[in-house]
Amino acid sequence: MTQAQLQETANIPAHGEEPPARKWQDYFGFNTDHKVIAIQYLVTTFIFYCIGGVLADLVRTELRTPEVDFVTPEVYNSLFTLHATIMIFLWIVPAGAGFANFLIPLMIGAKDMAFPRLNAVAFWMIPPAGLLLIASLVVGDAPDAGWTSYPPLSLVTGQVGEGIWIMSVLLLGTSSILGAINFLVTLLRMRIPGLGFNQLPLFCWAMFATSALTLVSTPVLAAGLILLAFDLLAGTTFFNPTGGGDPVVYQHMFWFYSHPAVYIMILPFFGAISEVIPVHSRKPIFGYKAIAYSSLAISFLGLIVWAHHMFTSGIPGWLRMFFMITTMIIAVPTGIKIFSWLATMWGGKIRLNTPMLFAMGFVGTFVIGGISGVMLAAVPFDIHVHDTYFVVAHLHYVLFGGSVLGIYAAIYHWFPKMTGRMLNEFWGKVHFALTIVGLNMAFLPMHKLGMMGMNRRVAQYDPKFTFLNEICTYGAYILAVSTFPFIINAIWSWLYGEKAGNNPWRALTLEWMTTSPPAIENFDKTPVLVTGPYDYGLEKAHEGVPLSDPNPILSAGPNSVLRAEPDPAVAANPEDRK
């Protein structure tokens, strides 16, 4: 079947239920196609990222000078509360779900998710929850007790704002639980014949671990928030010490979710990076099983380390010991991943294009964030820098230097598959350079600030911190500027970019074996697996294939798949390769 014929069949909806999205307006409605939902997720969360970024720059503008001169302290409290809430619950967590929605069915050869309608419902909980949060700014009673909403503080600040916060986070939690159910069932039940778990692309492994973690931890946060809502609105005293309640119980419930949540935020992008690096290094991934199983190890360990956020909350000494040790152990599976990526790049023919640059930036900055994490895991050091800018620096290196760079790497890598067009390389590199400079300027000085003793969450500070804060603020401005080349590049390329073809990166995972963008039920024919997802021919790897290489063996198109068959005997029976 030729390319043209394939296009022709692709445009016939295979079922009468839901038309595919052909025009941009189609993305504004209820659509059950996983690819449409994925783009809805990604675009929506990116808009919230921009809003959260504006809030961050307002916070940094206030902190440029030691005095309170830009906004009032109350507004400042709302700004950092909403910045954190939006970035975590409305950007990084759902962005991971966005990529999972696009990639999981394609990577396992399924037509759609297991529950397409549930999938759309999960997405459509996000916009109202986000609007609710932003509306709280407008009604003048925004939540201002920090993104952790620790009682008793959260019980004495604005009631309306706090209620809105609880409602919004509960909605977002429900959304991510429904998403996780869908991913788990899809991954467990809808793989094409012959695709065992040990041939699954690493992104799928990562999403499996992430979804399991979401499923187990998010409901506990919901329970905590239900009790907090009763305290706030019905006058109970679960977490209010004046009525015999115990605020530390809230902290346990909160961190039982919110610590695993940092793995929910980073594991999908560990997965994405594990896809990007072997493709752009033209080499088989090093330590496939080690990377796959370390995701599971991280999600298991992630569930038993939450109290390291509470070393200063008065928990018993033996408990601190336990949580210090388990927290440090998490560095082991994380290190396994980092070393496997480095070993994959070692001796590979690295193509320094934008996705690969972001992936390498991810590895570098994540290592800094990971190391400061190990430092914070040590109880004495944690007590010293608790609630200072050292913590802020650590979490931003992990979440910006990790998750956000991972998201960008994934966008640049899969944009051709999602839209059928390439992103502009030059502007991609400009975007990358600005991001890396801005990120390190904004967050590196914070380590020093924290060690010197500057508190987080306060609008006013000692004038001796002024110089470093100015650097941070200008870094934050650079980060704001860095998104413009990306936004313009994304919109322009989507409309007029160079046509990508089916497989511009010459990748071997299943999603590249269909058209770009994929047709409504993904695959024209049920694909049959012949080799694993990372079997980049060892002898070919060192040759390195330039993008324009017309080599039929590696070039895109369903026909080439047939031609690239390694061995007819193996191809005939997928079971043979086990």
Next chain:
Amino acid sequence: MQSQTIDPAKTELNHHHTAEATVGHHEEHPDHRLFGLIVFLIAEGMIFMGLFGAYLAFRATLPAWPPEGTPELELLLPSVNTINLIASSFVMHNADTAIKKNDTRGMRTWLAITAAMGAIFLVGQVYEYTHLEFGLTTNLFASAFYVLTGFHGLHVTIGVLAIVAVLWRSRVKGHYSSEKHFGIEAAEIYWHFVDVIWIILFGLLYLL
């Protein structure tokens, strides 16, 4: 080297497949709904685990539990209610057995009895609420008691509504049969879940 190829036999199958696919879409996939429900109930269970954990933490940290001055809980009514709820789980299983033998009438009868038993449980719970000597904000135990039993009661209500929905749908002849009985099975699994949670809840709040 490359990872996929197209199997001619599969292609044949697939053509056949798309010809029919215009009628229904997701019905042609294998049914994952029961598995999905079980995964969902893990999440539901974790909400209860969170609440139970909080309850145990309060219990462990407070010097006296229940706090001094809390009136004694009456045990007779809740015990009867517990036996009623456990029994209803067995009654409901009969409905499942009946439909697997294509006995729609039997299935409807057993389901109606289950729904009635669920309703009795809820009435008993409301009766208990109105006769307790403490309110939601009396003390920590009272708050926990109402929130935990209330949240469970909400789940029982949803379970009863699910059973009623199945009964409503079974009016159509042939809607459920020995091959097609997802609704009944789903309602049953949910009902057993609610039951198991109640047993833990009863032990924690009344007996411990």
